[in-house]
Amino acid sequence: MKSLSIKDIAKTARVSNSTVSRALRNSPLVNRETGDLIRRIAEDAGYRPSAAARSLVTRRTHTIGVVVTTISDPFVADVVSGIEDAAEAQGFSVFLANSHAEPAREKRVVRSFEERRVDGIIVTSSRVGSLHVSMLSRMEVPIVLLNNQHDNEAAHSVMIDNRGGSFAATQHLASHGHRRIGYIGDRGGYQSDAERLSGYQAALEAAGIEFDPALVVRGDGRPEGAREALGQLLSLADAPTGVFCYNDMSALGAMHEAGKRGLRIPEDLSLVGFDDLYISQYLNPPLTTVRQPMTGMGRMATETLLRLIAREPAPPVVTVHGELIVRESVCAPRTARARSARARSAG
């Protein structure tokens, strides 16, 4: 039951622990034949060196801690997939922890990562919570933030170019002739939300469209909140004909709400999302959106982190640019007359 130790291998190989240790790490200090013998014995016995014992002396655990709000979020899941792939490729294991944005939980997670002596930490799309600023910067290991929602000069980060992406999305709507363009934001999105709003405004300005604050409403980054937000937009006297949504989940909710109200996408309402979740291409209609390379960003975050762990230089901020993926949720707006006729018959 009890697993084998280096001593057991040493005994059957009739050498010292030191030699076994060296042989197993393929040290050139060991005689070729002796090394081969030891490795064969270890292999046959199914010996597995204890990572705990090793890390106790090397002071490296080859583990990284990943904190997410919730792994149930498809965006987060993709990011984590990229993180794990990149980590595994370099012999690192990942501890995954949900924080659910609960301060108490975040504290426990950080404590646990400290006790486990993770070599580094990645924090994904952190919302409020206690993780910020002080707690993170007090930590002794490198930290990489991915799409974090608050400025944090203490840590390295991988960020999507929110402004550029939302500019492209909004411009796409404008280029189809939309003049009344709404924005459904995320009230919990902080920095991302502010930046996407700013890109939206810049695109309006570039298109010579006056910014109307009434066209900016906020959901919660999920379908439910977006449904309500779209409702507000549609109750406007001069409702938008196109809407840019904070993310695809919001666009999904908006699509659903529009359907409930008998509005067709894109004929009655054009919609653009942000993220390009896997499912977005299969929606009805397929969603036009700004692609975030989620697994790629997870990979980059890991690469930055592993570089920091190895005390190699790494860029403090890597900015990733989204790509507008044009599908079928945008078309030219209907004329006002056609719209009101339809509204009458639908009402």
Add this chain to the structure above:
Amino acid sequence: MKSLSIKDIAKTARVSNSTVSRALRNSPLVNRETGDLIRRIAEDAGYRPSAAARSLVTRRTHTIGVVVTTISDPFVADVVSGIEDAAEAQGFSVFLANSHAEPAREKRVVRSFEERRVDGIIVTSSRVGSLHVSMLSRMEVPIVLLNNQHDNEAAHSVMIDNRGGSFAATQHLASHGHRRIGYIGDRGGYQSDAERLSGYQAALEAAGIEFDPALVVRGDGRPEGAREALGQLLSLADAPTGVFCYNDMSALGAMHEAGKRGLRIPEDLSLVGFDDLYISQYLNPPLTTVRQPMTGMGRMATETLLRLIAREPAPPVVTVHGELIVRESVCAPRTARARSARARSAG
């Protein structure tokens, strides 16, 4: 930089290491005041006991390893969320590893879990790969399989009642008057696929509908495969009016393909899924499906595993029953005449 050890705390508290160790674990063997003092000193210093050092002597790491095919799968992500929540609640941390169903990767993952001396392992919806049978049963730690695709008597498991769920789904279609009911399976689904097929057949029989092998086609459990599979079904001379899909991802693909062909759901084609992914309620139309309590199943798997780790008795198999969630993707089939009329105009 170097983190504090028990010695540092002992020194400033002017007691021995042993006493610090005891105080930190709230041992009743320590004088109340001394204990309080030690705990305060440790707290103020931000001391964190080394999990590695502790586990070296206790032979417990309070970690579990979780192997998934890919965390990008929304079903898997929800399961893992439940696993992590239940583990965290009991002071366990989780190592997450993608296997991507690659045998080489699976071997590395298992080796890594062995070296890290995880206290137990959960394997989710494992497809082929090398994890099965021998490799798993050789392991010295308890293992729990969740919706595993192969019989494995060596391990405990948490399973959805595939047969019951697909029976209900198929029966739901039959009860709406469908007589030509297709099944889009998952060619990589092994046991789950076989059981869902069996439930489908049982429901047909119960409804007095003769089983037609031509109505059974297989995708890959994802939208793409289902699109192709639906194409096969629709090319039949006597195409089905309703289709039960292996999972919601397949239903999403079928929905998309139907839309491309100008078929409306449910008027022209009724669809039922399996899983009840978060997004399914927001599809257009909202998907009727069999709910799998994914996070709950993750929790149960963890609870079973922790029980085994504690050497308490645990049920070898816990079967979870799905619930049919009726939404809007099923209605009565159109008459043959109406259908062919529409087919003509659409063609």
Add this chain to the structure above:
DNA sequence: CTGAAAGCGCTTACAG
């Protein structure tokens, strides 16, 4: 090339 020894940071009988 090899081994004996010290030490990583804890826990836990054992003795007092």
Add this chain to the structure above:
DNA sequence: CTGAAAGCGCTTACAG
């Protein structure tokens, strides 16, 4: 209630 000592399973100067 407290401490000295041994030991968990490794790695790594140090000496040969």
